[in-house]
Amino acid sequence: MNTGSRARGGGLARHRAGTRVSALARDTWTVFSRAMRLSLRNPAWVAIGLMQPVLYIVLFGPLLEPLAGRLGSGNAYQLFVPGILVQLGLFGALFVGFALIAEWRAGVVESQRVTPASRTALLLGRVLRDVLVLLVQGTLLILVSLLFGLRAPVAGVVLTLLLVAMLGAALSAVSYALALTLKSEDAFAPLLNAVVFPVLLLSGILLPMSLAPGWLQGVSDVNPFKHIVEGARAFFDGEYTSAAAWWGVGLTVVLVVLGWVFGVRRFRRENG
Amino acid sequence: MIHARGLARTFRKRKQEVQAVTGVDLDVDAGEIVGFLGPNGAGKTTTLRMLTTLLTPSAGTATVAGCDLIADPVGVRRRIGYVSQSGSTAPEARAGEEVVDHARLYGVRTADAVVRGRQLFSDLDLDGLWERQPKDMSGGQRRRLDIAMGLVHDPGLVFLDEPTTGLDPQARANLWGHIRSLREDRGTTVFLTTHYLDEADALCDRILVIDRGAIVAEGTPDQLKSKVGGDVLTVTVADPARAGDAARLVGDLPGAEPAQVDGARVIGRVPAGGPALVDLVRGLDAAGIGIAGVESRRPSLDDVFLGLTGRSLREEGTSPDDAPTPEVVPS
Ligand SMILES: Nc1ncnc2c1ncn2[C@@H]1O[C@H](COP(=O)(O)OP(=O)(O)O)[C@@H](O)[C@H]1O
Ligand SMILES: [Mg+2]
Numbered sequence: 012m013n014t015g016s017r018a019r020g021g022g023l024a025r026h027r028a029g030t031r032v033s034a035l036a037r038d039t040w041t042v043f044s045r046a047m048r049l050s051l052r053n054p055a056w057v058a059i060g061l062m063q064p065v066l067y068i069v070l071f072g073p074l075l076e077p078l079a080g081r082l083g084s085g086n087a088y089q090l091f092v093p094g095i096l097v098q099l100g101l102f103g104a105l106f107v108g109f110a111l112i113a114e115w116r117a118g119v120v121e122s123q124r125v126t127p128a129s130r131t132a133l134l135l136g137r138v139l140r141d142v143l144v145l146l147v148q149g150t151l152l153i154l155v156s157l158l159f160g161l162r163a164p165v166a167g168v169v170l171t172l173l174l175v176a177m178l179g180a181a182l183s184a185v186s187y188a189l190a191l192t193l194k195s196e197d198a199f200a201p202l203l204n205a206v207v208f209p210v211l212l213l214s215g216i217l218l219p220m221s222l223a224p225g226w227l228q229g230v231s232d233v234n235p236f237k238h239i240v241e242g243a244r245a246f247f248d249g250e251y252t253s254a255a256a257w258w259g260v261g262l263t264v265v266l267v268v269l270g271w272v273f274g275v276r277r278f279r280r281e282n283g
Numbered sequence: 284m285i286h287a288r289g290l291a292r293t294f295r296k297r298k299q300e301v302q303a304v305t306g307v308d309l310d311v312d313a314g315e316i317v318g319f320l321g322p323n324g325a326g327k328t329t330t331l332r333m334l335t336t337l338l339t340p341s342a343g344t345a346t347v348a349g350c351d352l353i354a355d356p357v358g359v360r361r362r363i364g365y366v367s368q369s370g371s372t373a374p375e376a377r378a379g380e381e382v383v384d385h386a387r388l389y390g391v392r393t394a395d396a397v398v399r400g401r402q403l404f405s406d407l408d409l410d411g412l413w414e415r416q417p418k419d420m421s422g423g424q425r426r427r428l429d430i431a432m433g434l435v436h437d438p439g440l441v442f443l444d445e446p447t448t449g450l451d452p453q454a455r456a457n458l459w460g461h462i463r464s465l466r467e468d469r470g471t472t473v474f475l476t477t478h479y480l481d482e483a484d485a486l487c488d489r490i491l492v493i494d495r496g497a498i499v500a501e502g503t504p505d506q507l508k509s510k511v512g513g514d515v516l517t518v519t520v521a522d523p524a525r526a527g528d529a530a531r532l533v534g535d536l537p538g539a540e541p542a543q544v545d546g547a548r549v550i551g552r553v554p555a556g557g558p559a560l561v562d563l564v565r566g567l568d569a570a571g572i573g574i575a576g577v578e579s580r581r582p583s584l585d586d587v588f589l590g591l592t593g594r595s596l597r598e599e600g601t602s603p604d605d606a607p608t609p610e611v612v613p614s
Binding site: 034037038041042044045048049052053114117118119121122123124125126127128 | 335336337357360361363365367369370371372373374375376380384385387388389390429432
């Protein structure tokens, strides 16, 4: 049909005169603001999301205080907070897929995919919401830690938050892509557990891997999250150009690239 | 508006192949209301998801609203609205916000989307529900909200997948009115699926009957009925033991096909119901068979479906009065 032969006036849909970039930005904003609104609307979710980081510091931090000297650090929180921030990024982002499965079941995913909106925007808008949530949680975690005696350079803290934001962006994209592929909580949950726990235990997030016997350290060396945690600790120690810092940033960038290629490809695929 | 040739889709699940749609040709003109009638599992949803770019066909070509399905899916998406079988809104969202956000994904300005959304809410008897969460709406209200979502960008062509499944008869009749007025007031072309005979009969200019992934008949409801040919005669005998004798008499009527016995009822088909009825009553009387009732009627769409496929659409307990629950999950 050509536009002139339409049975009635041009309709409301504006022809997208703008560039693809501006259409992407607008669609991303629509998806982001919708997702953010839905997150904020659930008071239980907001409370849990804010309590979680506080609980880590309040309930787990004191356990580490007596160990601080043995671990070669004057301040337990300087050692502990970077790991918890990375853990926040890991858990916070990997589990977002559950919400997408619920949305898919309600028909929301299909109703968005039948619009001309950019497929990338459908992913990006959701990921940006997750990243913003992570940043708020991470900032709160740091503020509470300061009350408990954390001392760390401002630049290092900011850099760590950025690192966590990038990590979150990568893992949240992966989580959505997996969720859209599996479309079932019963398949998604075991997969996540199978991945998350080894990664967590071998990452030195809770205790530095330097405490581990040699073989365990060897195994943990192939875990990228261990290096990301060490990079974050280097930032907290003000060692911005140390090898650990570079490794942490480098591996995070690799994860972002891989996660995004995987996520965008899945969202672009037909047969969503 | 829609031209499809050889549209087919095979699903592969663990080496098992399901041929959901085996090759569908269809043409829909601007301004038509066309219905896709078939039992559950016939391939209606799969065809619709192909025509709306949600599913890539395994074979075949189609032009939808002037755009090629494969080469220009975004062009198709811009010009159509789609109301899926399984809902379109998050249970915890607010109805109005979902509608506005949906319009924005079509590039509609927020202010325009609010105006259009509110108009649709009023047209679809959803007044006062703008702030309501879908989880707190009745099934009928949610279904009308889905339809508002599909229409908010004012498309020239809408696809409705089982728009009235799960609604009570009153709500269904109201929704038919809304669908008719879409065409009357806005010139919208409507392509809908249904497994309700009365819905296809009452609403559609033209019906495509689909069974096991293929279109088995096509035409206006009257054309389809006249294809069955003749009239349907039903005799209820006073004594069920004599039903067999009555069936023989019905089958002996001029031009009749062998009659079927169902308890005390005998059902047969004859070229012309009126004269046959007179002959039959005389014959029954002469044979001393007591009559509890006789009826001659025009064939229904169910007779059409029965004649085409050997199965009845009604057998599945899908009559609207059963208020069936909608299928939970699409794939
Ligand atoms: N994603 C899918 N994977 C496998 N089989 C499917 C999928 N979608 C539909 N089918 C099968 O295709 C056939 C047609 O389904 P569908 O198009 O939903 O029928 P209808 O809408 O007419 O009830 C059914 O046998 C159904 O089980
Ligand atoms: Mg269906």
